[in-house]
Amino acid sequence: MTIDLKTVKHISKLARISLEEKKAEKLANDMNSIFEFIEKLNELKTENVEPLTSIAETTLRFREDKITSDNIREKILKNSPEKNDDFFVVPKVVE
Amino acid sequence: MTEITSLSLFELIKNIKEKNISSNEVAKSFIDRSEKSKKLNAYVTENFENCLKLSKEFDNKPNFDLKLPGIPIAVKDLFCTNEVRTTAGSNILNNFVPSYESTVTQNIWNEGGILLGKLNCDEFAMGSSNETSFFGNVQNPIAKDLVPGGSSGGSSSALAANLTPITIGTDTGGSIRQPASFTGTVGLKPTYGSCSRYGIVAFASSLDQAGPMSKDVKDSSILLEVISSFDKKDSTSIDFQRNNYSSELTRNIKGIKIGIPKEYRVDGMPGEIESLWKKGIEYAKDCGAEIIDISLPHTSYALPTYYIVAPAEASSNLARYDGVKYGLRSSGKSLIDMYEKTRSEGFGEEVKRRIMIGTYVLSSGYYDAYYLKAQKVRQLIKQDFDQAYNKVDAILTPSTPSSAFKIGEKSNDPVSMYLNDIFTVPVNLAGLPGISIPAGVDKNNYPLGLQIIGKPFDEQTVLNIAYSMEEKINYKTNITDWWME
Numbered sequence: 001m002t003i004d005l006k007t008v009k010h011i012s013k014l015a016r017i018s019l020e021e022k023k024a025e026k027l028a029n030d031m032n033s034i035f036e037f038i039e040k041l042n043e044l045k046t047e048n049v050e051p052l053t054s055i056a057e058t059t060l061r062f063r064e065d066k067i068t069s070d071n072i073r074e075k076i077l078k079n080s081p082e083k084n085d086d087f088f089v090v091p092k093v094v095e
Numbered sequence: 096m097t098e099i100t101s102l103s104l105f106e107l108i109k110n111i112k113e114k115n116i117s118s119n120e121v122a123k124s125f126i127d128r129s130e131k132s133k134k135l136n137a138y139v140t141e142n143f144e145n146c147l148k149l150s151k152e153f154d155n156k157p158n159f160d161l162k163l164p165g166i167p168i169a170v171k172d173l174f175c176t177n178e179v180r181t182t183a184g185s186n187i188l189n190n191f192v193p194s195y196e197s198t199v200t201q202n203i204w205n206e207g208g209i210l211l212g213k214l215n216c217d218e219f220a221m222g223s224s225n226e227t228s229f230f231g232n233v234q235n236p237i238a239k240d241l242v243p244g245g246s247s248g249g250s251s252s253a254l255a256a257n258l259t260p261i262t263i264g265t266d267t268g269g270s271i272r273q274p275a276s277f278t279g280t281v282g283l284k285p286t287y288g289s290c291s292r293y294g295i296v297a298f299a300s301s302l303d304q305a306g307p308m309s310k311d312v313k314d315s316s317i318l319l320e321v322i323s324s325f326d327k328k329d330s331t332s333i334d335f336q337r338n339n340y341s342s343e344l345t346r347n348i349k350g351i352k353i354g355i356p357k358e359y360r361v362d363g364m365p366g367e368i369e370s371l372w373k374k375g376i377e378y379a380k381d382c383g384a385e386i387i388d389i390s391l392p393h394t395s396y397a398l399p400t401y402y403i404v405a406p407a408e409a410s411s412n413l414a415r416y417d418g419v420k421y422g423l424r425s426s427g428k429s430l431i432d433m434y435e436k437t438r439s440e441g442f443g444e445e446v447k448r449r450i451m452i453g454t455y456v457l458s459s460g461y462y463d464a465y466y467l468k469a470q471k472v473r474q475l476i477k478q479d480f481d482q483a484y485n486k487v488d489a490i491l492t493p494s495t496p497s498s499a500f501k502i503g504e505k506s507n508d509p510v511s512m513y514l515n516d517i518f519t520v521p522v523n524l525a526g527l528p529g530i531s532i533p534a535g536v537d538k539n540n541y542p543l544g545l546q547i548i549g550k551p552f553d554e555q556t557v558l559n560i561a562y563s564m565e566e567k568i569n570y571k572t573n574i575t576d577w578w579m580e
Contacts, residue, residue: 008451015410015454016417017447018435030448030509031455037510038399041468044475051470052477055301055526056288056331063327075194079421088419091430 003031099124100257104166104314107260111164118157118165118209121260122150125167125211129258134578135234137253139172140180140213149209161207162321169259171250172213173220174200174305175294179210183296184218184228184246187416187423187441197294198326199263199305206321211259215249218443219413220270220298222246223515226506227445235278236574237541241499244274250308251278255574261309261318265295267302268401269495269519272531275308276494276544279533279572281561282308283315284519286551287526288333291326299408300331302401302523312532312562316340319554338555346563349383351556353547354487358394359518361496367537368493375491375534375545375564382563387487391479396472397521398513403456403469404524409446410453416441448509477525484550489560492518494531494544518546528554530561533570540573 008028012019019027073086082089099121102110110116126143146167153165175181175193182188196204204210217227225233225248233248235241236256243252247264251274254262264271266284275282283306290305297303307318320341325334355376360369376386418424418437425440427433442450456465483490496517505512522529528551531544545564549557 003455007455011451011455011458014458015450016414016431016434016438017442017450018432018439027448027451031452033510034402034448034452034513037513038402038465040399041396041403041472044393044396044472046468046471046475049471049474051467052474053301053470054331055477055524056333058288058331058333060330061327072194076420078194079191081418081422081424090419091427091433093430 003028003035100128103310104261104317107166108164112159118150118153119147122146122167122209125259131579132256132258135236135252135256136231137214137233137249137258138212139182139215139230142179142210142212146209146211158207162317163203163206163208166208166260167211168203168208169211169214169253169262170200171216171247171264173216173265173296176200176210179213181213184216184230186229189423191421195294198291198328199322202322202324214253214262217246217248218446219296220246220265220267221445221449223273223512225249226502227443229443232502234578235499237278237499239577240502242502244277244499246270247274247308251275251280254280254308261307261314263305263322264308265303265305266523267298267405268523269516271306271308272494272519272529272546273515275531277499277542279542279570280308280310281312281315281530281532283319283530284522284528285319285323285554286528288331289323291324291329291332293326293328297412299405300412301408302405312558312565313341313344316344316558335552340555340558343555344562345559346566348560348563351384351489351560352387352487353379353384354387354389354483354490356389356391356394356490356492358391359492361517364496368496371535371543372493378564378567379491381567389483389487391483393472393475393479394521397476397524398517400469400472400476400524401520402513403465404473406449406453407457407466410450410457413450473524476521480525480527488556490548492546494518494546498537498541498543522548527551528557530557532561532565534568
């Protein structure tokens with residue numbers, strides 16, 4: 001199977017990464033060589049194998065639904081590229 | 096006395112406790128040497144002034160009961176440090192200053208450690224040579240223009256060059272063990288769930304584990320004891336009885352069964368690696384271990400599995416970098432345009448490549464063929480180890496298929512770069528502990544490492560075997576300070 005330029009552009013949309021035409025071609029080449037390498041897995045029959053989803057054989061723990069942090073609004077906002085009072089600011093989304 | 100910076104962690108602690116040297120003198124020595132070693136590019140962010148201040152505070156009110164009394168330590172820049180910039184080697188986090196501390200680093204400060212600085216690494220820990228870092232290549236102190244390995248390349252370089260007495264890295268597919276092997280140092284990846292992932296910039300959450308990197312095995316046992324802890328803040332942290340790794344450390348491994356997996360004799364493996372492995376087997380026998388041939392039949396499927404699982408998890412972990420809450424923002428016409436430009440400008444080539452692969456294997460119509468398939472093969476790889484451990488207590492392999500390579504040598508061929516991790520990746524997929532210890536040199540005098548893999552939660556046996564073999568191997572570093580004026 002080969003990954004064509006159209007697929008690469010579609011994936012870059014899904015991944016929210018803008019791509020120049022030239023870069024997209026190189027990426028398609030790289031991805032194809034990586035997938036050629038990955039295709040090796042098709043040699044194995046795995047119909048009856050349970051997928052391994054977590055290596056830590058524990059069930060997820062529950063905790064009480066209780067606030068444990070102090071008022072950290074300022075700390076959280078401190079790193080934001082653009083803020084206005086207590087809000088993150090993003091480009092306009094509603095016309 | 097020998098130079099302070101060349102002492103092991105164990106010796107430093109001893110000297111501080113016996114009041115032969117002060118914490119401040121130790122901090123000064125490492126800072127002075129680090130200042131003269133800028134050419135290595137091991138540091139991304141220095142914390143020198145604060146380190147001197149805190150070391151003085153320690154000396155004024157010393158507590159010698161702590162496990163790391165007043166010891167300055169530089170850490171990989173993947174650990175969030177409160178009020179100290181944390182970049183993960185990426186442009187997208189270039190200006191990120193966390194308001195919280197990772198559990199692993201907090202454990203170190205609680206035991207008296209003092210932050211010396213943040214060390215360079217591959218961007219988001221994705222790389223095997225430190226060449227994907229936004230902050231530039233790192234030099235291996237072994238020789239000029241040689242990579243220090245990766246992704247914990249700043250850590251291995253700083254440690255081997257005596258810029259820090261000990262350090263911590265993270266290991267998703269070999270990122271502690273491979274750089275340790277390339278620099279003639281010791282690197283331990285603990286069992287998945289031993290050291291908390293809280294506050295570590297996430298790469299592939301089902302594989303990531305923090306661990307010690309040190310000059311010798313004993314030092315790793317001391318640091319593991321500090322950083323390994325159950326943590327409620329990490330949903331996959333495991334609550335088990337942890338050993339006192341350093342006090343239980345012993346060279347007596349008589350009767351321990353060590354497996355040699357035939358599948359690790361890969362095609363095209365250099366003769367030097369093969370003979371290193373043979374020598375390793377002899378050392379293990381000399382130490383009293385019993386050698387048993389074993390089979391791990393799915394070994395050759397580990398890398399393809401890893402290159403589905405790790406990018407898939409990375410693509411979802413890195414979705415958070417959107418230019419809104421923290422990190423870099425590029426301007427865009429609309430919200431989507433801003434996201435796309437931010438991520439395009441903020442991430443480097445390798446990170447984008449992996450996000451793309453991950454997005455593809457998780458996308459509609461391909462999930463079963465790739466991600467589910469990889470999870471099933473991962474099960475087979477884990478079962479291989481489970482079966483082997485019915486017969487043996489540990490497994491001995493080379494750490495890497497080659498010694499350190501030159502900067503630029505492999506950076507244009509992602510697959511050849513990925514092959515570096517062929518012996519380390521299966522250990523992450525199965526969640527096992529593994530250590531790399533220096534075991535010899537190649538024809539260029541570059542270090543080569545041997546890897547000891549253990550049963551889950553049996554770091555003690557791994558450390559004991561390494562400690563015993565280390566004495567027989569008697570590896571001596573050969574570093575000339577060539578980078579200094």
